[in-house]
Amino acid sequence: xxxxxxxxxxxxxxxxxxxxxxxxxxxxxxxxxxxxxxxxxxxxxxxxxxxxxxxxxxxxxxxxxxxxxxxxxxxxxxxxxxxxxxxxxxxxxxxxxxxxxxxxxxxxxxxxxxxxxxxxxxxxxxxxxxxxxxxxxxxxxxxxxxxxxxxxxxxxxxxxxxxxxxxxxxxxxxxxxxxxxxxxxxxxxxxxxxxxxxxxxxxxxxxxxxxxxxxxxxxxxxxxxxxxxxxxxxxxxxxxxxxxxxxxxxxxxxxxxxxxxxxxxxxxxxxxxxxxxxxxxxxxxxxxxxxxxxxxxxxxxxxxxxxxxxxxxxxxxxxxxxxxxxxxxxxxxxxxxxxxxxxxxxxxxxxxxxxxxxxxxxxxxxxxxxxxxxxxxxxxxxxxxxxxxxxxxxxxxxxxxxxxxxxxxxxxxxxxxxxxxxxxxxxxxxxxxxxxxxxxxxxxxxxxxxxxxxxxxxxxxxxxxxxxxxxxxxxxxxxxxxxxxxxxxxxxxxxxxxxxxxxxxxxxxx
Amino acid sequence: xxxxxxxxxxxxxxxxxxxxxxxxxxxxxxxxxxxxxxxxxxxxxxxxxxxxxxxxxxxxxxxxxxxxxxxxxxxxxxxxxxxxxxxxxxxxxxxxxxxxxxxxxxxxxxxxxxxxxxxxxxxxxxxxxxxxxxxxxxxxxxxxxxxxxxxxxxxxxxxxxxxxxxxxxxxxxxxxxxxxxxxxxxxxxxxxxxxxxxxxxxxxxxxxxxxxxxxxxxxxxxxxxxxxxxxxxxxxxxxxxxxxxxxxxxxxxxxxxxxxxxxxxxxxxxxxxxxxxxxxxxxxxxxxxxxxxxxxxxxxxxxxxxxxxxxxxxxxxxxxxxxxxxxxxxxxxxxxxxxxxxxxxxxxxxxxxxxxxxxxxxxxxxxxxxxxxxxxxxxxxxxxxxxxxx
Numbered sequence: 001x002x003x004x005x006x007x008x009x010x011x012x013x014x015x016x017x018x019x020x021x022x023x024x025x026x027x028x029x030x031x032x033x034x035x036x037x038x039x040x041x042x043x044x045x046x047x048x049x050x051x052x053x054x055x056x057x058x059x060x061x062x063x064x065x066x067x068x069x070x071x072x073x074x075x076x077x078x079x080x081x082x083x084x085x086x087x088x089x090x091x092x093x094x095x096x097x098x099x100x101x102x103x104x105x106x107x108x109x110x111x112x113x114x115x116x117x118x119x120x121x122x123x124x125x126x127x128x129x130x131x132x133x134x135x136x137x138x139x140x141x142x143x144x145x146x147x148x149x150x151x152x153x154x155x156x157x158x159x160x161x162x163x164x165x166x167x168x169x170x171x172x173x174x175x176x177x178x179x180x181x182x183x184x185x186x187x188x189x190x191x192x193x194x195x196x197x198x199x200x201x202x203x204x205x206x207x208x209x210x211x212x213x214x215x216x217x218x219x220x221x222x223x224x225x226x227x228x229x230x231x232x233x234x235x236x237x238x239x240x241x242x243x244x245x246x247x248x249x250x251x252x253x254x255x256x257x258x259x260x261x262x263x264x265x266x267x268x269x270x271x272x273x274x275x276x277x278x279x280x281x282x283x284x285x286x287x288x289x290x291x292x293x294x295x296x297x298x299x300x301x302x303x304x305x306x307x308x309x310x311x312x313x314x315x316x317x318x319x320x321x322x323x324x325x326x327x328x329x330x331x332x333x334x335x336x337x338x339x340x341x342x343x344x345x346x347x348x349x350x351x352x353x354x355x356x357x358x359x360x361x362x363x364x365x366x367x368x369x370x371x372x373x374x375x376x377x378x379x380x381x382x383x384x385x386x387x388x389x390x391x392x393x394x395x396x397x398x399x400x401x402x403x404x405x406x407x408x409x410x411x412x413x414x415x416x417x418x419x420x421x422x423x424x425x426x427x428x429x430x431x432x433x434x435x436x437x438x439x440x441x442x443x444x445x446x447x448x449x450x451x452x453x454x455x456x457x458x459x460x461x462x463x464x465x466x467x468x469x470x471x472x473x474x475x476x477x478x479x480x481x482x483x484x485x486x487x488x489x490x491x492x493x494x495x496x497x498x499x500x501x502x503x504x505x506x507x508x509x510x
Numbered sequence: 511x512x513x514x515x516x517x518x519x520x521x522x523x524x525x526x527x528x529x530x531x532x533x534x535x536x537x538x539x540x541x542x543x544x545x546x547x548x549x550x551x552x553x554x555x556x557x558x559x560x561x562x563x564x565x566x567x568x569x570x571x572x573x574x575x576x577x578x579x580x581x582x583x584x585x586x587x588x589x590x591x592x593x594x595x596x597x598x599x600x601x602x603x604x605x606x607x608x609x610x611x612x613x614x615x616x617x618x619x620x621x622x623x624x625x626x627x628x629x630x631x632x633x634x635x636x637x638x639x640x641x642x643x644x645x646x647x648x649x650x651x652x653x654x655x656x657x658x659x660x661x662x663x664x665x666x667x668x669x670x671x672x673x674x675x676x677x678x679x680x681x682x683x684x685x686x687x688x689x690x691x692x693x694x695x696x697x698x699x700x701x702x703x704x705x706x707x708x709x710x711x712x713x714x715x716x717x718x719x720x721x722x723x724x725x726x727x728x729x730x731x732x733x734x735x736x737x738x739x740x741x742x743x744x745x746x747x748x749x750x751x752x753x754x755x756x757x758x759x760x761x762x763x764x765x766x767x768x769x770x771x772x773x774x775x776x777x778x779x780x781x782x783x784x785x786x787x788x789x790x791x792x793x794x795x796x797x798x799x800x801x802x803x804x805x806x807x808x809x810x811x812x813x814x815x816x817x818x819x820x821x822x823x824x825x826x827x828x829x830x831x832x833x834x835x836x837x838x839x840x841x842x843x844x845x846x847x848x849x850x851x852x853x854x855x856x857x858x859x860x861x862x863x864x865x866x867x868x869x870x871x872x873x874x875x876x877x878x879x880x881x882x883x884x885x886x887x888x889x890x891x892x893x894x895x896x897x898x899x900x
Contacts, residue, residue, distance in 0.1 A: 337787030354778035356845045366786045368768045375767045380708045
């Protein structure tokens with residue numbers, strides 16, 4: 001018998017022939033907290049889905065030994081019964097059910113076939129008391145409580161399931177500093193009681209505080225497992241990045257002119273948790289012809305920042321934005337497009353395409369009035385513009401009237417780019433412009449970005465792909481936990497420097 | 511061979527839904543033609559010019575509502591208030607005409623304006639205040655019906671002036687009908703040639719000349735037959751003419767105007783449309799305004815046809831209009847639908863009503879059958895387009 005509670009060995013998992021995980025090991029003792037680190041898309045969440053049987057036994061290779069016996073679970077119910085409970089990054093609460101109903105969802109306490117609310121509320125109070133929480137009323141609907149409190153309710157739910165291994169996936173990404181503190185203290189208590197824990201986080205200072213061992217994975221492969229005592233956060237960053245840069249970026253020289261966009265003191269508050277600042281007092285300038293990359297970890301507040309500039313942010317915000325010296329009052333994307341600011345949104349399917357509308361008509365929706373006389377669209381003018389864009393962006397489509405949803409991701413993205421280039425913006429915001437796009441289309445999109453910069457368009461690009469940020473940008477802003485953590489000129493800039501700044505370790509450069 | 515033949519036929523139907531719908535109309539007419547055949551006279555009661563004229567007149571009012579309802583549903587909304595709004599506006603028209611003795615032009619202008627304003631109000635509540643249109647217009651359904659009962663005191667207001675009556679009961683003289691038909695055909699040919707020219711200029715695929723000529727010949731025969739049959743009775747009924755003009759205008763609006771394109775864009779993905787810099791709220795409000803305007807047309811036609819304003823006019827009209835849209839291939843999820851499809855849908859509903867009444871089918875059976883046809887039509891649409899709901 002080994003002294004490990006959980007031993008995962010040689011875990012591999014493929015999606016359509018692409019290896020997402022390749023021979024990963026993870027070992028956890030009772031009473032131990034293992035920090036699982038890796039860049040966005042390294043395979044952390046996939047590994048946890050293998051462990052919790054979201055991907056059932058048989059759909060992956062390798063071996064999981066749980067408490068001395070091989071685990072061959074095929075459903076989350078089985079793994080939960082064994083005592084493995086996962087708390088996901090996005091909270092899985094039913095907002096209109098009460099706290100107690102959420103805690104006991106799927107395992108309701110009944111008496112003669114009816115739900116015994118008194119017993120459930122009493123037990124919920126008991127569970128919350130174990131977490132030293134006394135200000136949550138189990139009979140109230142969950143939506144009354146903030147994200148941090150909901151996280152604690154999730155943990156109470158896990159306790160009710162007699163969790164022996166608690167997996168926390170980015171638990172603090174939506175929490176305030178005080179809420180984070182409470183959570184970390186709680187995990188320490190659990191450890192003392194013998195509960196095991198896997199803590200997935202980009203926030204390495206948190207990992208350093210509570211983890212006993214750290215496992216780093218990169219691009220689906222196991223990089224190393226070491227006791228935290230032997231490590232520093234800088235050492236973890238080096239392990240996380242350590243990737244070679246290939247020349248995927250068709251850099252072209254372009255002149256950088258005077259300041260065109262000036263954003264001052266931008267702050268945004270969370271839509272669902274209005275007490276939490278997601279962007280905190282960020283100021284920056286953007287120059288004509290400049291490509292400004294915005295790096296940071298997922299959830300750092302980058303999308304909120306740029307959608308505020310575009311007038312598309314749904315929560316509360318403040319700050320001033322000036323374009324060419326004139327202060328703008330942007331209340332909607334329409335105002336922004338008219339002022340000369342366009343944005344290609346992050347989620348193409350949700351916010352970018354009109355799925356059942358033709359490719360061509362998708363591209364012209366922002367500028368239809370340009371082709372109109374007395375409200376009637378002059379089709380020949382419109383078609384000429386569409387043809388020109390299709391050729392310029394090399395969009396592969398049999399017919400410009402085919403529904404855009406029938407095209408590949410890369411071609412859809414090019415069409416969305418065309419849509420936001422047709423208004424001839426002076427500032428173009430690109431939020432994850434190459435997400436879900438194949439390598440060839442990526443290259444063409446990069447070429448397009450350089451071509452735009454050459455004509456004097458200022459480009460603001462949010463990207464979670466570090467090589468992309470470093471390969472494209474003239475300057476890099478680093479956002480971490482809603483704050484501007486760095487403003488680097490992209491000369492001899494390393495991924496380590498950027499990542500260190502994003503995590504909050506690096507020095508602030510000018 | 512048969513499988514590929516079957517496949518290409520299915521593809522043809524799914525690309526030309528309107529042809530499939532017309533086939534259904536032809537089948538329904540053939541069925542009623544056979545069922546109403548009278549061996550003694552050697553004629554069929556259903557298939558006469560007189561009945562055809564009646565049938566079209568019956569569908570005209572539902573058709574007017576359905577033509578605008580398509581835009582509402584394509585934009586991803588619904589309007590349950592139009593039947594009551596029709597009743598209210600028809601009642602107002604009757605009061606202005608009969609009680610106050612206003613001139614016809616004044617009555618029409620006032621009612622159309624009132625309809626548009628009430629529609630815009632529905633739209634404002636939905637788009638700008640964010641109240642779901644289902645709720646807003648369900649409330650409107652009750653409120654507008656209440657208003658017409660209050661205004662008319664629950665009694666029928668008659669008789670309306672002869673000029674007003676002509677709007678609902680009159681016919682176009684035969685020569686004018688022929689002139690309209692010829693004009694329409696020339697227009698269609700001109701448009702087809704123009705489109706071909708433009709598409710060739712931009713190197714876009716064009717239909718083969720044979721297919722184009724066949725298409726135009728088919729349309730020409732349809733238009734000619736339509737007018738000849740109606741002229742052999744008393745001419746084109748005025749409300750049917752109004753409906754045809756609406757069909758033409760609204761089809762152009764749907765396909766060729768900025769507004770129409772925005773409506774389809776909003777229905778396809780409202781958030782992406784907003785992020786493209788389109789004023790989505792305004793588009794939605796205008797769609798409801800258009801619906802209100804068409805409810806006014808339908809209200810005027812109803813009052814004129816009955817030569818009286820009745821408090822129950824238009825009862826259930828919204829459901830017929832909505833059903834027509836769905837039978838005509840409009841998608842519940844928004845973004846898809848055509849005006850011509852909705853009108854053919856209305857024609858199918860009216861044919862069923864007319865044919866079954868002629869056969870003396872009990873009203874309860876008529877309702878059951880219409881309900882089943884609606885569900886079946888939408889099912890066939892889902893099957894033919896391969897679009898199972900997720």
